[in-house]
Amino acid sequence: MFKINDNYLKLPGSYLFSTIARKVNEFQAANSDKSVIRLGIGDVTQPLAPAIIQALHSAVDEMADAATFHGYAPDLGYEFLRNAIAKNDYQDRGCEIASDEIFVSDGAKCDSGNIQEIFSVDNKIAVCDPVYPVYVDTNVMAGRTGTYDPKTEVWSDVIYMPCTAENNFAPQLPKETPDLIYLCFPNNPTGATITKTQLQEWVDYANKVGAVIIYDAAYEAYISEDDVPHTIFECAGARTCAIELKSFSKNAGFTGTRLGYTVIPKDLKCGDVMLHSLWARRHGTKYNGAPYIVQKAGEAVYSAEGKEQLAAQVAYYMKNAKTIKEGLAEAGYTVSGGVNAPYIWLKTPDKMTSWEFFDYLLEHANVVGTPGSGFGPSGEGYFRLTAFGTYENTVAALERIKKM
Amino acid sequence: MFKINDNYLKLPGSYLFSTIARKVNEFQAANSDKSVIRLGIGDVTQPLAPAIIQALHSAVDEMADAATFHGYAPDLGYEFLRNAIAKNDYQDRGCEIASDEIFVSDGAKCDSGNIQEIFSVDNKIAVCDPVYPVYVDTNVMAGRTGTYDPKTEVWSDVIYMPCTAENNFAPQLPKETPDLIYLCFPNNPTGATITKTQLQEWVDYANKVGAVIIYDAAYEAYISEDDVPHTIFECAGARTCAIELKSFSKNAGFTGTRLGYTVIPKDLKCGDVMLHSLWARRHGTKYNGAPYIVQKAGEAVYSAEGKEQLAAQVAYYMKNAKTIKEGLAEAGYTVSGGVNAPYIWLKTPDKMTSWEFFDYLLEHANVVGTPGSGFGPSGEGYFRLTAFGTYENTVAALERIKKM
Numbered sequence: 086m087f088k089i090n091d092n093y094l095k096l097p098g099s100y101l102f103s104t105i106a107r108k109v110n111e112f113q114a115a116n117s118d119k120s121v122i123r124l125g126i127g128d129v130t131q132p133l134a135p136a137i138i139q140a141l142h143s144a145v146d147e148m149a150d151a152a153t154f155h156g157y158a159p160d161l162g163y164e165f166l167r168n169a170i171a172k173n174d175y176q177d178r179g180c181e182i183a184s185d186e187i188f189v190s191d192g193a194k195c196d197s198g199n200i201q202e203i204f205s206v207d208n209k210i211a212v213c214d215p216v217y218p219v220y221v222d223t224n225v226m227a228g229r230t231g232t233y234d235p236k237t238e239v240w241s242d243v244i245y246m247p248c249t250a251e252n253n254f255a256p257q258l259p260k261e262t263p264d265l266i267y268l269c270f271p272n273n274p275t276g277a278t279i280t281k282t283q284l285q286e287w288v289d290y291a292n293k294v295g296a297v298i299i300y301d302a303a304y305e306a307y308i309s310e311d312d313v314p315h316t317i318f319e320c321a322g323a324r325t326c327a328i329e330l331k332s333f334s335k336n337a338g339f340t341g342t343r344l345g346y347t348v349i350p351k352d353l354k355c356g357d358v359m360l361h362s363l364w365a366r367r368h369g370t371k372y373n374g375a376p377y378i379v380q381k382a383g384e385a386v387y388s389a390e391g392k393e394q395l396a397a398q399v400a401y402y403m404k405n406a407k408t409i410k411e412g413l414a415e416a417g418y419t420v421s422g423g424v425n426a427p428y429i430w431l432k433t434p435d436k437m438t439s440w441e442f443f444d445y446l447l448e449h450a451n452v453v454g455t456p457g458s459g460f461g462p463s464g465e466g467y468f469r470l471t472a473f474g475t476y477e478n479t480v481a482a483l484e485r486i487k488k489m
Numbered sequence: 490m491f492k493i494n495d496n497y498l499k500l501p502g503s504y505l506f507s508t509i510a511r512k513v514n515e516f517q518a519a520n521s522d523k524s525v526i527r528l529g530i531g532d533v534t535q536p537l538a539p540a541i542i543q544a545l546h547s548a549v550d551e552m553a554d555a556a557t558f559h560g561y562a563p564d565l566g567y568e569f570l571r572n573a574i575a576k577n578d579y580q581d582r583g584c585e586i587a588s589d590e591i592f593v594s595d596g597a598k599c600d601s602g603n604i605q606e607i608f609s610v611d612n613k614i615a616v617c618d619p620v621y622p623v624y625v626d627t628n629v630m631a632g633r634t635g636t637y638d639p640k641t642e643v644w645s646d647v648i649y650m651p652c653t654a655e656n657n658f659a660p661q662l663p664k665e666t667p668d669l670i671y672l673c674f675p676n677n678p679t680g681a682t683i684t685k686t687q688l689q690e691w692v693d694y695a696n697k698v699g700a701v702i703i704y705d706a707a708y709e710a711y712i713s714e715d716d717v718p719h720t721i722f723e724c725a726g727a728r729t730c731a732i733e734l735k736s737f738s739k740n741a742g743f744t745g746t747r748l749g750y751t752v753i754p755k756d757l758k759c760g761d762v763m764l765h766s767l768w769a770r771r772h773g774t775k776y777n778g779a780p781y782i783v784q785k786a787g788e789a790v791y792s793a794e795g796k797e798q799l800a801a802q803v804a805y806y807m808k809n810a811k812t813i814k815e816g817l818a819e820a821g822y823t824v825s826g827g828v829n830a831p832y833i834w835l836k837t838p839d840k841m842t843s844w845e846f847f848d849y850l851l852e853h854a855n856v857v858g859t860p861g862s863g864f865g866p867s868g869e870g871y872f873r874l875t876a877f878g879t880y881e882n883t884v885a886a887l888e889r890i891k892k893m
Contacts, residue, residue: 086699087668088609089759093767100773103564128560138553141782142546148746149542151879156532156744160507191595191747191777198775202630205492222774226606264491295490341559341781342552343595355493363497369504370626371602373595376783377745378545475555 092228097235101218101459102126108443109453116451122482124409124470125453127273127427129338131401131475133382134394137337140385144378158374161365162189162346166380169387170346174331180318186350186361188368189383191375193303193332193345197267198223199371200299200328200347203363204265211244211263213256215274215460215467217301220267238462247463248275250432254421255279258286262294268317269301271308274460274469275430276422281314288317291326297353297360298327303345306336306399308425324350328360335427337386337395344375344383402427405479406472412483413470427472430457442468450485496632501639505622505863506530512847513857520855526886528813528874529857531677531831533742535805535879537786538798541741544789548782562778565769566593566750570784573791574750578735584722590754590765592772593787595779597707597736597749601671602627603775604703604732604751607767608669615648615667617660619678619861619868621705624671642866651867652679654836658825659683662690666698672721673705675712678864678873679834680826685718692721695730701757701764702731707749710740710803712829728754732764739831741790741799748779748787806831809883810876816887817874831876834861846872854889 098104105125113121133141147153161167167184175182190196198219201210210224221243224230231242239245244263246256254277256268268287271278291298300317308315317327329348333339349361375383385391406423413420419432433442439456446452446468457467474482502508509529517525537545551557565571571588579586594600602623605614614628625647628634635646643649648667650660658681660672672691675682695702704721712719721731733752737743753765779787789795810827817824823836837846843860850856850872861871878886 087612087701087759089762089764089767090607090609093607093770094762096770100770103773126561130555130558130560132555132558133552135553138549141549141552145542145545145549148537148545149539151534151536154534154536154742154745156534156742157530158745194777195775203494203497205494208491219774226771226774297491338558338560340561341778343777343780355491358493358498360493363493366497366500366504367630369507370623370630371599373598373747374745376747376780378782379780 090226092226095233096222096225097233100222101455105453105455109447112447119451121447121451121453122474122478123453124474124479124482125455127335127471127473128340129335129473131338131398133338133342134391134398136385136388136391136394137382140381141378144381148378155377158377158380160369160374162187162375163377163380166383169384173387175316175318178315178319180316181324182318182348182350186348188347188349188364189375189380190345190347190372191343192334193301193330194219196330196345196347197299197301199367200330200364201227201229201265203360203367208264209242209244210265210267211246211259212267212461213248213269213272214245214462215248215457215464216267217269217273218460238458245461245463248272248277249463250421253277254430255283258290263296266291266296266298267301268298269303271304271313271426273304274428274455274457274464276426276428277430278308278310278313278425280312281319284314284317285320288320288323288326292322296326300327300329302329303332304335304426305331306395307403307427309403310425313425318348324352326353328353333383333386336399338398342379342382344379401476402472405474405476408476408479408483409470409472412487416487423472429470429472431468431470433466433468436466439465439468446486449489450482452482452485494630496630499637500626500629501637504626505859509857509859513851516851523855525851525855525857526878526882527857528878528883528886529859531739531875531877532744533739533877535742535802537742537746538795538802540789540792540795540798541786544785545782548785552782559781562781562784564773564778565589566591566779567781567784570787573788577791579720579722582719582723584720585728586722586752586754590752592751592753592768593779593784594749594751594772594776595747596738597705597734598623600734600749600751601703601705603771604734604768605631605633605669607764607771608701612668613646613648614669614671615650615663616671616865617652617673617676618649618866619652619864619871620671621673621677622864642862649865649867652676652681653867654823654825657681658834659687662694667700670695670700670702671705672702673707675708675717675830677708678832678859678861678868680828680830680832681834682712682714682717682829684716685723688718688721689724692724692727692730696726700730704731704733706733707736708739708830709735710799711807711831713807714829717829722752728756730757732757737787737790740803742802743786746783746786748783805880806876809878809880812880812883812887813874813876816891820891827876833874833876835872835874837870837872840870843869843872850890853893854886856886856889
């Protein structure tokens, strides 16, 4: 008789954003007259930029002609895209990353969920708390996290690194030594960043203790301050301890188009074994490449027109971030984030729990946000709003919140 | 100190098709004057059909306008596509499959590699031999296959079901009871099929012993004979024991466009737990949906124009299959397949091993095929040619082979 992977049964409830979607649908069904503004899930609202649309149409035309048709893509991505990534995102910044150290994928969510597969089940993970749920949940599925205590919402075998107002939302080096360290800066959900000097400390620490840093840089395009690193490979020694995950979702609006990449330097080894080889094997066996037309769209992100149009798109969202942050501050909320990230992190008022504030905000302002506790125990009492709505909706949401 | 998943180190050599690609590249580099014809990897050559191209352009236009832009797709796929699949591929055939039992993905290779994750590591798998390498390799990575004997090319904990000329390439019920049974019909690589009565025996067996059949129906569109089932859900009782994998790669030329789906009936349970829930959780956590534009392309596959154009495309490839099969038979080869599948399976001449014949064919006819032994020990002494080339190349390849 077959048996299931019973690690799945340890997962408490459903994926955070599925729960939010269900709650919003229920509210909307019961209140069809109310217009709900969604500043919850980090989904973008601006259309794809003209340079990207043009690249897509042109690639579709290629697929219509046998002479230019593209079948299976190279396992690790087309050269044209890997070269553009290596040059623009790394070499032009003075970082030593070659195009064959880049693995093109269908997005950073998949990569951040799949990357743990190449590591031993015995490895111990460290995560920021609060944190993007995929890191922990996929390790639960793999059987790496021990047992769950529903009271404290803590897994017995996970090292939590609290990020709260007390430490300015920057994790401190853990007391217990981890094998895998998940870091995400600019941070989801807090919108916080760390400086290059601070990140260098993490790289030095990982090299010292023999840990791998899985660095999620999905929000890199939103960095506005000078001393915030755009990639972990700005740090000396990162080539022997870091894997970087990047997304096209937030800098180019690809949430529904799906493209991302992972960088694994060839110097990152366990004994003689390059992690690069393991990921190449996984990619070649369990994945079959991103669509040609989407990879061509990704290439357009790096064209002169693409860069200009996307800078304007990022500026549009950051204007929203400013609107939210300043509006909430005016309304008396304690807020952070929103300067180098499209996320605003606020303290819930009147000692409400995160989910109480979710319900309160939905009920009284018809605005959807994300409960901080959904990202981990230290997120309790916090709440996330995103800058990815339209400007009009963002302004309207803030007016409603101020009136609450 | 972090550790790797050392199951990866057990994998012998590289993924089959990567090895072939390397060998062909080396030959081409050393013989730049020779024109190589590739009838090896199952990649298509015909361009996307006009109905699909039109759907893609139209979806790209939608992505250019904020009013019709699409961000994150629903976890399990858009309703429009799931409804089209449920109706056309199941309900119209009298099979009871609902649209919410369909999980849209970026292809059957990924699904066939990922599906084992929802099962216990203790489960024992049974595979046809020869077989599509992804089934075994992904179970190796998960630690489910025991140890590898390089001499016999056999994994200690895998149940092999030989499919050779002796049993007409149809597997027999295994002596040892498996937990997970991988079946693929029409078969890759042999091109063989089994009748509905034969498949019903498998379904009855699986229900009796408490096994799950993972049924890969990627080549369903090539079925030309009446008594060959188009889906395992034609069989009574399949809803309690079967998962079906489907691809858009072979019926619609999506090898470089990436779309597939998995069917998990809600009646398929381990105790109280629906496998449907586990896969939904995996999909929601480790995957983020197929691109909107690609799902719209998938919808066009089911339009009246799409169906007509794709029937012509399948007929084109099946004309190639006939050309290969008849040509090889004329040249004295023992051949099978090619009637309900785009694959022709031939016995290597003069007791050559599969790789010897690969080299011989590449050297003397400059034709690339796939060594049968790459698909498993019982594939030794066989060779696969695919019908996915152009008609001109197929005819030319056969002329060269006849002259050898």
